[in-house]
Amino acid sequence: MARWLITSAWPYSSVTPHLGNMVGSILSGDVIARYLRLKGNDVLYVSGSDEHGTPVEVEALKANLSVKEFADKNHNKIKTLFERWKISYDNYTRTENPTHINFVQDFYLKLQKNGYVYESTEKVHYCDKDGRFLPDRFVEGECPFCGFKNARGDQCDGCGRPIEPESLISPICVICHSPVHLKETKQWFFDLPKLENEIKAYLMSKSIHLSDIARSFSLKLVEEGLKPRSLTRDSKWGIPAPFEGAQGKTIYVWMEAVLGYVSATMEYFKNIGDPTGWRKFWFEKDTKCAYFIGKDNIPFHTLILPALLLGTREGYNLPSVVESTDFLMFEGQKFSKSRRIGIWIDEALEIAPADYWRYTLLSLRPEGGDVNFKLDSFIEKVNNDLNNVLGNLVNRTVVSFEKFCGSRLRAKPRLDGDTEKFIDSFLMRHDEIGSLYESFKIQHAVKTTILQAVEGNRFLNEKEPWKLFKTDRERAISITYSLLRLIRLLAIELYPITPAISETLWDNIGEQGTILSYGWDKAKEDFNYPLQIQRFPPLFKKLSREEVINKLEELRSGGRAEWTH
RNA sequence: AGCGAGGUGGGGAAGCUAGGUUAUCCCGGCGGGCUCAUAACCCGCAGAUCAGUGGUUCAAAUCCACUCCUCGCUACCA
Numbered sequence: 243m244a245r246w247l248i249t250s251a252w253p254y255s256s257v258t259p260h261l262g263n264m265v266g267s268i269l270s271g272d273v274i275a276r277y278l279r280l281k282g283n284d285v286l287y288v289s290g291s292d293e294h295g296t297p298v299e300v301e302a303l304k305a306n307l308s309v310k311e312f313a314d315k316n317h318n319k320i321k322t323l324f325e326r327w328k329i330s331y332d333n334y335t336r337t338e339n340p341t342h343i344n345f346v347q348d349f350y351l352k353l354q355k356n357g358y359v360y361e362s363t364e365k366v367h368y369c370d371k372d373g374r375f376l377p378d379r380f381v382e383g384e385c386p387f388c389g390f391k392n393a394r395g396d397q398c399d400g401c402g403r404p405i406e407p408e409s410l411i412s413p414i415c416v417i418c419h420s421p422v423h424l425k426e427t428k429q430w431f432f433d434l435p436k437l438e439n440e441i442k443a444y445l446m447s448k449s450i451h452l453s454d455i456a457r458s459f460s461l462k463l464v465e466e467g468l469k470p471r472s473l474t475r476d477s478k479w480g481i482p483a484p485f486e487g488a489q490g491k492t493i494y495v496w497m498e499a500v501l502g503y504v505s506a507t508m509e510y511f512k513n514i515g516d517p518t519g520w521r522k523f524w525f526e527k528d529t530k531c532a533y534f535i536g537k538d539n540i541p542f543h544t545l546i547l548p549a550l551l552l553g554t555r556e557g558y559n560l561p562s563v564v565e566s567t568d569f570l571m572f573e574g575q576k577f578s579k580s581r582r583i584g585i586w587i588d589e590a591l592e593i594a595p596a597d598y599w600r601y602t603l604l605s606l607r608p609e610g611g612d613v614n615f616k617l618d619s620f621i622e623k624v625n626n627d628l629n630n631v632l633g634n635l636v637n638r639t640v641v642s643f644e645k646f647c648g649s650r651l652r653a654k655p656r657l658d659g660d661t662e663k664f665i666d667s668f669l670m671r672h673d674e675i676g677s678l679y680e681s682f683k684i685q686h687a688v689k690t691t692i693l694q695a696v697e698g699n700r701f702l703n704e705k706e707p708w709k710l711f712k713t714d715r716e717r718a719i720s721i722t723y724s725l726l727r728l729i730r731l732l733a734i735e736l737y738p739i740t741p742a743i744s745e746t747l748w749d750n751i752g753e754q755g756t757i758l759s760y761g762w763d764k765a766k767e768d769f770n771y772p773l774q775i776q777r778f779p780p781l782f783k784k785l786s787r788e789e790v791i792n793k794l795e796e797l798r799s800g801g802r803a804e805w806t807h
Numbered sequence: 808a809g810c811g812a813g814g815u816g817g818g819g820a821a822g823c824u825a826g827g828u829u830a831u832c833c834c835g836g837c838g839g840g841c842u843c844a845u846a847a848c849c850c851g852c853a854g855a856u857c858a859g860u861g862g863u864u865c866a867a868a869u870c871c872a873c874u875c876c877u878c879g880c881u882a883c884c885a
Contacts, residue, residue: 254885292885366883379884395883407883429883454824459811463882472883496885537812541882568812569879576879605833606820611813612878619819622834630847638844645843686821689832696832699848708843722843780845 244530245284247523247559248275249503251535251543252292252337255316256301258323260584261615262577263536265603266567270684271534272329273604276738277679279330280762286523288506290335290342291317294480295495296377300417309479313338323587327596328741333510337481337498341512342505346498347484349554350473354485358433358553359473361485366476367395367407368425369415375476376415381422383413430485431470432497437549438468444548444560451563451682452544453609455537460544471546473497500547503533504558524558532563540566565682568608570615582798593793594785597740598624604739605692607685617794621785628740629782632695632732636747636781638702639725644777646711646719651773655720664701665724668694669766672731676762679738691735698728726751726775727768733757734765743781750778 250271302312378395385393480492511519551558577584678687711718
């Protein structure tokens with residue numbers, strides 16, 4: 243029993259997350275949160291919508307909505323989608339919430355007081371027509387190296403070279419297409435180099451668990467030397483910078499969104515009427531903090547967030563686990579909103595139930611290199627692993643129980659050696675699955691869970707209780723009993739992976755109360771007698787390849803203008 | 808360009824950090840079994856010189872070097 247703060251990267255709210263976004267951070271965090279809860283830990287799982295910054299402003303402009311309206315709409319949409327995906331957040335909040343805004347402002351004043359914030363001027367592209375400073379991404383021009391016409395402000399997509407803002411030829415604003423010019427502006431910076439040694443020591447310490455890429459990538463950045471990070475932007479949509487003389491400026495989104503982990507915890511406890519409860523999670527040293535992210539935002543979690551927390555000198559808990567995944571590719575290509583490559587989490591739910599996606603994504607979770615997600619693999623995994631192997635095992639077991647025992651068992655039957663051995667083997671595998679989750683080997687844990695069902699089918703075929711029943715009733719019943727034990731165990735093991743299916747199964751075969759109250763370890767115990775289980779409908783439905791593809795094409799045909807991918 | 812990650816039977820994935828019997832799993836192909844079950848399940852067979860070359864070692868998919876290919880990243884895009 244321990245205390246765990248689980249977090250997943252905050253989705254940027256101008257776009258709907260796609261399957262790739264889902265698997266690495268949100269789903270992974272959910273699986274671990276669910277597992278740890280089953281183990282009886284004190285778990286808090288938080289995240290929220292990251293909704294400030296220029297991209298949201300620009301998207302709002304396109305959608306012809308005020309920024310606030312646009313942000314509200316997207317936040318609500320994403321929040322609802324996560325609920326439908328059964329993501330078990332204790333608090334899914336947003337960076338627009340007042341707790342967050344106040345916390346961030348206080349936080350940076352403290353950092354400034356402690357000497358980690360300084361001012362400096364820089365030149366940034368300015369659009370006179372829109373009256374705004376533009377992040378490099380919103381500036382286009384001709385590449386000074388290769389002459390490519392649509393080079394972005396920071397990098398040329400033609401030759402791949404980085405571009406200094408001054409050298410871009412004839413820069414224009416991508417929002418209104420009028421010429422832009424460089425204008426001097428004062429900004430506030432976070433003095434990251436001052437904390438370099440502490441960060442290095444933190445990364446090298448044994449108390450932190452990092453995925454391999456997270457460790458190597460972070461250490462490399464530290465070796466190269468950390469650079470100051472700019473803290474403010476000349477942008478209206480965001481958290482007003484609290485520094486003296488910084489009127490009209492906001493905090494740079496990344497530098498505030500990572501603090502949302504803290505403010506979301508605060509907000510959760512405020513809502514349940516325990517305004518100081520959050521401190522347990524952030525200051526007591528026996529709390530573990532796990533962060534689930536995609537590989538694209540490793541440095542923000544391994545360098546910047548720890549540095550910010552250290553900079554307060556208040557003793558915040560630093561991340562104890564940073565689990566990053568590689569990317570999910572779609573049919574061999576990178577997910578791309580503009581090219582419509584990939585599947586988004588709202589579309590997915592129109593094609594198949596969330597659990598089908600959850601299972602497939604988790605069994606492909608990119609833990610060692612990018613992984614290719616194919617529609618055919620999805621269909622194959624659902625039809626084979628879930629329906630044929632798992633669903634059918636459950637059905638044959640329950641039907642056998644009905645035939646051999648009249649759906650009722652008064653007491654534990656006497657078991658022969660083979661059956662005892664079989665039960666031992668799946669109970670042992672149950673522990674193995676637990677250790678896999680504890681070392682965050684989610685993909686392996688998921689595969690081992692399905693292996694439980696494969697072994698169940700094998701045992702059934704080997705023992706042929708339907709034959710035995712004619713000659714040796716007692717043995718046929720004891721075999722069926724062992725399989726019932728297995729499928730009840732599976733109901734528990736599926737809880738982190740496919741929660742809806744898990745609950746359906748539990749409702750049909752489980753004890754009184756919820757799975758959560760029952761727990762991971764108690765699943766190893768015998769039933770309460772008398773045991774009564776009635777036949778119930780199949781857990782899964784096979785997918786037809788044709789239907790899935792038709793549905794996807796229908797979604798792709800553009801009949802849904804309101805979708806803002 | 809620099810940095811990083813990967814290349815495993817027809818397709819998709821493990822294994823590689825701590826080298827060691829016939830390289831694992833799923834799909835597909837072929838043959839068989841069972842017929843309790845959702846035309847499902849189980850067994851067997853075929854198919855990989857683990858990208859290539861060289862090296863270390865008694866022993867390498869696993870360690871080292873180089874080459875080829877693919878992809879990602881390069882922090883003011885979240």
